[in-house]
Structures are given as structure tokens and as C-alpha cells.
Amino acid sequence: MYRLFLAARYLLSRPINLLGIGGVTLGVWALIVVVSIFSGFLRVVGEHVRSASADVSVWFLPDSARFHDLQTAIDEVPNVAACSPRLVHFGLLNRPGETPPPPPLLGRGAMQGGDTPFVSVLGVDPDLDRKTTALDAWLVAVATELRVKDLQKPLARIDGLPAILLGEERMARSGLRIGDKLALSTGRVERGEGGGRSLVQVTGEAIGGNRQDAPVFVVAGAFHTRHTGYDGNTAFVHIEDLRAMLSLPPDAVQEISVKVEDPADTEATADRVQRAVRRELGFERGQFQRAPLAYSWHERHRGFLEGVEWQRALMKIILIVIMVVAAVLMYATLSMMVAEKTSDIGILCALGGSPRGVMTVFLSCGLSITAIGIVLGTVIGCLSAIYLEEFRQFVLWLAGVDLFPVKVYNLDRVPHELDPLWILQVAGVALLVGAIVSALPAFRAARHDPLVSLRGS
């Protein structure tokens, strides 16, 4: 009984113990809040990436690939609902007559895409693409004045010129409107008679322009996926226009989007699609060089998603430093307490206490500080994570400072995801660290000779 009683009295009568409690609270709070935001961010980013991707994408198709041959093979694969062809090209967008801007520096991230004139031009067949992606939803998810006029034929030619769809943010930032014209400066690789390759400028001759100038497109409207990077870096044109522009044969295809029936079986379906495509194209079993690859959406964006996950892991390590600081604080305050209470150790022994009992008194103090810190840190941490958006709004209203610019990441609010397992892990580690730093001074107290205390006064 005396162990708990004395521990409680020591705890309550020494304000410096608040320092230890505060340290543990801060460490637990930071580990819960920051990791919760990163987890929420990871989830939201995953959803955004998912929203802009087909279930399965077939890549690295050879020049000889023809969509309708492959479509027959892919449609026979179990769990495939539909597939659509794509051409993928790159270029710089500028207004006709203006000098094309320089290409962007290497490494400009996909997250903040859209602030460069460099775009990935996707040639799609809207009738087929809407069966494999959420194209229809992307087209209606924009401001009314940027919405395409005919949702059924979003890439139909306008006044004889090919149409182009741009991300809503890019359009708003560039001040583009429906009907504006844009030139696409790009090139293509041409094989010479001797088999050599050369890069030639692409002109608009094949799609209604002249043979000197870059191809010109008319802005038909905007699209909006939830993936800001995708919206900022992507432009849609009709696949027939892109084929003509790049002088590709009819039915040529570079990438195929596949929709699956059962999302739970996406990975296995990707494997089956890959085998079917390779078989159809005459690739032998075990022949991997230049062979097409079929990726699930998750596999395709693995690098990006893992990057965010690594940042979260790194943040966990950094935040554990706070826990270490809290442990040092606790150790210092408990050591001070033991040093101040050596005279009490003598009398406790004289009254019938044992060294183990003395140790328990100080260990209970340390564990109580840890437990209070963990409970406070967990409660405040969970509440902070849940109400962080309200807090951000409040600070924005009060001081005009945006603590978390959600628009940068195309978020509606500060994301969070509280993982009970992580909270348990944080509490467990805090308890373990608290027990270790409490045990050291407590052990020292237990080894203290009570006679020294009794004679010392």
C-alpha cells in the first residue's frame, strides 16, 4: 500500500514532474498526429491515383501491335470487362504564333504538375475509353463554363480542327477557354532507308494544318480527375488525330487500358492479360526482351505510392527523437527525485520497507508519469488529428496563415487516418521507454544504503 501511496504523494507534490508528463504527452501526440496525417494523405493520394487510372494498363507494345487483334485476345481473358486503345506522346503546348517555351527542368514533380507547358498527350477513343476509365465522370466534374458541349463526343472536331481536353486547373491557370487554339510542338522518330533513326518535327499537315507549322488543336473543354499531377500533365486528343499526326498505320496502338469485373482479382487478371497479349503478338514463353507488360493500377504507381509511404516511415523515425528527448527529461526528473528522497529511503526501511519496496515507489512514479503522458498524448493526439482541419480554418481566419495548403495537393481538407494498431504501438513503445528510464533511478534508490540516509542527517 505504501508504495502506491508514496508514489502518488511524490508525484502530486513535485511540479517538475509535469515536465516529464509534458515530454511524454508531446512525443505521443506528435507520433499520432503526424503519422495520422501521412496515413490520411497516403489513402487520399491512393484514391486520387486510382481515380485517374485504368484497372490494368498494357505497356511497351511493339510498333506492329494492332488494337483489334489484341482486343479479341484480351476480351477472352477471364475477369476482363472491356479494353480501349491509347497512343502516348509528349509535347509543349503554346498559343499559335508564340514561341514554344523551353521544356521543364528534370525532376519537376508529378504532384505539382500543370505548372509547366510540357504535357503527356494521350490519344484515346472516347467511345471505348469511357468503358475502361471514369472519363464521363471526369468530364462532368468541372466548372460549367469549362464543360465540353457534347459529352457523348467530347473529342469531335471543331471547325475542322482536332479537339483537345485539358485538366481544369491548367485551363484556369493559363486563362484558357473553350474554343481557344493551342499548338503542340513535338517531334517523332523516323526510320531512314538505311535503318537509321532521326527525329523530325511533327507538323499539322495530316490533321488539317499546313506543312510548316506545329499541329493546332481547339480546346473542347476540361476534365477533372482527383489526381492533380495527372490533370496538370495530361492532355486528351482523339486517337485518330494523333495517329494521323504521327503518321502511324490505322489501328496502331501503344497502350491498352483494361477494365476488370472483380477488382479483388486485378493483379491476377493483369498477369493473364500480359500472357494473352504476348501470345497474340508471338512472343515465346520466357522471352522478355521488349515484351509488353501489363500492370495493375497499383503496380503502375507503386513507386509514387511507396515514395509517400517512405516519407511516412522517415517521419516516424524523426518523431521518435522527440520520444527520446522526453525519456531524457523523465530520467532527469526521476533522478533528481531519487537524489532528494534519499533521506526517506532510510525511514522507509526502518518502518519495515524492503529495497524492492523502495524501488517500486520510484518505479511507480515513473510509470505513472509515463501512463499519464500516454493517455493525455493519445487523447489530444486523436482529437488534434480529427479536428485539425477546423484548427487550420481557425488559424486561417484568425491570422491569415494557412498551416496546410490543401489545394497544393488537391485536397478538400487536411486528411487523417487514425490507425488503432499504430496508436497501440506508440503507447507500447512509450511505456517501454518510460519503464526503462524509470527503472534506472528506481534501481539506484533500491541499492541505496538506508543507514547512510539515517546517519546522513
Next chain:
Amino acid sequence: MNAPALSAHDVKKSYWLGKREIPILKGVNLAVERGEMVALLGASGAGKSTLLHLLGLLDTPTSGEIRFDGQPVHNFKVGARAKLRHQFVGFVFQFYHLIPELTAIQNVLLAAMMQKSVCQYWKERRTTRAAAEQILDEVGLSQRLSHRPAELSGGERQRVAIARALLQNPRVVLADEPTGNLDSETADDVMQMLFRINRERQLAFLLVTHNEDLARKCHRVVRLRDGMVVG
């Protein structure tokens, strides 16, 4: 014939300073009977406090025996010695050794908490508190229950320490210069109180003191010189 409440038989105690042995007690024989008040006199360094600590099982003799009611107890394990100390011995020190964070009654109740679990103590809390209040009343501190040591005078602090020593109804009270830190008037009051308790409760007292006058009032005087009983 009944065995003495507390006895020491050829008790020796040495400390080591490096490889050098420093003998403190050189074969002490001493017995304290029930209800007897024995004064232990000796100069500084004679080994009085060391003997007291050995008799109270706070330390172990280098050789010899300590007996409680005739039973050897000096070689008990740490936990058993602590339990026996709690049941058998009450300590009063020159510097009171009260815990500053606790009130007078809490300091006294601490003695009752030492060997009890939370449940045991909770069941007996009312009777224990009543006993503590009664003892504090007996030592004249019924109005000072909620005062902390810093709010009490030296004499009052020593009374709290005495009340704490008495709460568990020990067989023997070992008092190490209980009035050494008090003025003469307060010291007289405290000693009168100790004599009264000895009389009323028939408690054995071993009183370490320098004061010859005080020693003469005890039933018996034992003198310690250079680690040996000389009279």
C-alpha cells in the same frame, strides 16, 4: 523463565576500509526485558548507533547473534527482516525522519501501510485511522493531524515520530538520541512522555543518549566504550 524481548550475544561488527578492517563492536552482550527502559550511554564513535541498527535488523552483525524473544533473527533474509522489523521494532531518531510531503497523521499511518496490500489496508482503513488519531492524541497532537512537518515545531515533530513508532504496537522501541535535537524544556516533555508510555504500555525501550541525568532515570544504564559494554 521468559526470554528477553531483545538481546545481543557476542555481537561483533566491522567495516572494511579497503583491505583494512575497522572493528566497531567487539563482542557486545546486551538484553532488554519486556517493560524495561534501558539507557545506552557512550561517547561519539563508541558504536551506539551501530548497535541500535543491528538490534533493529537494519544491518547484519559480522558475528554473534541478535534474538527477538529468544529466537535468533540476525540471519534472516532481507524480506523477512523487514517484516520482523515492522512487527517487532519501533524506531525514533534524533532528526525525526518524517516525510515532508505527508501530514502528521499520514506520517503515522505510513507505518500501518508498510506490510499491507491496498485491499487489506482499505478494509481496515477506519480502525487504522482511529488508532492513529488516538496515538496522536496520546502524544498531545490531536489538533495537529493535518499539519505537515514543516508546520510543526521540533518537539511536535518528534512526537509524530514517536506516534509513528507506536502505531504497530511494537515489542521494543529503539530510540537514537530522541531529545538530541530539542531544547531542554521540550526534551523533558518528550522524555516524560516516553516514560509514561513505557509505564502504561509495558514497552521495552532502548534509549541511546549522551545525557547522564536522563540515563539515570531509566531502569538500567549500559555503557559502551570502544565497541564493548563496560558497565
